[in-house]
Amino acid sequence: MVFCGAVKWVPETTAYDEAFDRTTAPRQHYRALVSTLESFTLTEIDRRERLQKISLVDQGITFTVYGEKDGIERIFPFDFVPRIIPAREWERIEAGLIQRVTALNLFIADVYQDQKCLKDKIIPPELVLSRKEYKRELLRLTPPRQIYTHVVGTDIIRNDKGEYLILEDNCRTPSGVSYVMENRNLLHRVFPEFFTRYPVRPIRDYPRQLLDTLLWAAPRASESPVAVVLTPGIHNSAYFEHSFLAREMGVFLVEGRDLIVEDSYVYMRTTSGRQRVDVIYRRVDEDFLDPLTFRRDSLLGVPGLVNVYRQGNVAIANAPGSGVADDKAVYAYMPALIKYYLDQDPLLGQVSTYVGLRKDDFAYMRDNLARLVVKTTGDSGGYNMLMGPFASREEIEAYGAQMREAPGNYIAQPLIELSSHPTWVDGKFEPRRIDLRPFILYGETIRVLPGGLTRVALRPGSYVVNSSQGGGSKDTWVLAARA
């Protein structure tokens, strides 16, 4: 397969390639894109790519990397070759996500109400009750309209057979949706030619839908409820997204110090006095939400907030305590939980998982570290994980020792060959591994944004797509069914 007259396409041997089949011919839904790309010269592509980089810096679309001095601001590398998902495949993903989010909510509600799933031994009680994400303080507390996870970002990968598998649920404060929209804008600007031959479903409506979702949860729905976005502030890695969403929704972006609790209501301080707040879209970790209930040392939170929430005078999205459902160990039980609550088989598969809490599983993990991907149950963002197949012996031994101290904090999965996708690297199209994070809104109905964040591991051979670990992203096209 020759690209642009100059660049050879080397297909991956092991992974499922999104754009090319085993015979290296473009898959049907990539044909128009490939032929459009072939109409460009290399110089032209190069020029367009420079344009795109300038645009990212000019617009201040950046994120902060922790662990580097002073939290350096970086642009989130954008790869211009879009990832295309045909209508049929998307229908299945969408149905699977709606099913999963429904079950996740029922699970959280159950954990904080009657704990039937624990009594029925669907999931080991200690696995749920010992987690720091399980908030005893919130027991028997029902959020408005019984919705806990208003916004979910679920990570999906494709194995070597091309099957979509759920890798992780993010039920607390999933981020990345601003990049979904900015990536689309950017691609429109830099390669408008790509769009002329595809019915790409629009995504710009997301902020409106998000606002609908938030207001649906408002305790005083009949009047005109006020929603705000609560951010930890400018130093947070996702601050760009917080301000983006507030602006796009036309609501205030507030920090903890802008809010006060009085007489069982939450107010924000404004120049014209106090204004009542009905819905808080919190992008603050729940441990920092309210120093009176959770972490005492939190300066980001609002003292007394949980009390107002308890009285039903404010909605918090996502509800505090939701983190109990996106735990990496709970993940292992999701198929059983879907069956239990919905009496359905999961529509989307997931990766088989060893749970450190189970003795047999842990023994297997200990003996097969070099073959497994091991994660701690608390962390996200690719921090503190072991990629067994790529680790040195010393690394594996050190990690194993660390594991033995608290086996219950670890889970392990076999290494999945993430699907690969042509990506423009140093003047060539090369296959790079990708994943997908769709965003699901739970309001009056459950809606899935037709698109998502496709993250790409830019280092050759790498499986780690996180932005904090050298990943980039792509525009993600969901195609409309042709009438």
Added chain:
Amino acid sequence: MLSRVADALYWMGRYLERSENITRLLLVTEDLSSETQGLAEPIAQSAWKDLLAILPTAQVGPPASAFAPMSQAYLQSFFLDPTNQYSVHYSLRRARDNARSVREALTVEVFLALNETFRALETHARRGVADPPSLRDALGTTHKGLFTIAGAIEHTFARDLGWLFLKLGESLERIYRAALVLRAKLPGLVTAEPRADVALYYTQWRTLLRALGSLENYRRSYGARLEPELVVPFLLFDRHSPRSLRYGTEAVKGYLERIAGGGESMPAGRLIGRLHADLLYQDDRLSASGADAVFLDRVVDTVAQAHDAITAQYFVA
């Protein structure tokens, strides 16, 4: 003040505003067009057709290649074609011609900003920038240049009679263009049903707000909800949004009064005064069905008559 100088400043104001309007319309329409071309081509096509109704112009050339997006030919024609009377190139040149003829009445900063912006645009035209991303980029740069000119006027101009004529031209042009945009777009939009494709439906309302430079201000007032019952009155009657018809009319009225210096009310002042009163008190009657083409036609006619009256009174000796 010399009639000739007042005339030139008035037209400089009008052409600067027109340049900004066309630039914005092109950027916004291009966005909509590339968003919808593959998905719902008729929407993209009708957006460009609306543009032809707002900026009545000659032929637009054929697309450059089979891969070229629909927008390319329109961008070429309305941005860089010096012979198209509604191109940015044409309008900005006229603004500059007027500025040059009364350079002594301007501050150095204003003239330099205008001159630089025009020169940059001319360079693009000469180089024959053709591909959409470069056209877009150049449009973006021109848009920034126009804001620089506006900033220079705001910061350096004495608020004297000359400034009043310049601002009068600017505000009059602004209401005129806004009324034309509304007249072209509202009838189709208010009859459209959101059922078919909700996302596309709202995309078009969002585009209308952007086309009139009002999306961010609208969001500050009403949030992300794009209900026609809110959007239309906002564009017509909002008190604070600098691009609502009401705000613009109020501005024109104010400039005319200050130019008249508290003397008796002049024909243009009376025309605009009546329109302003309608905009103040009609919002109940018009609101949702503000798409009322008759009313928008009246706005367009009134502005045209006011322009004639201003010309007769101040510019023609």
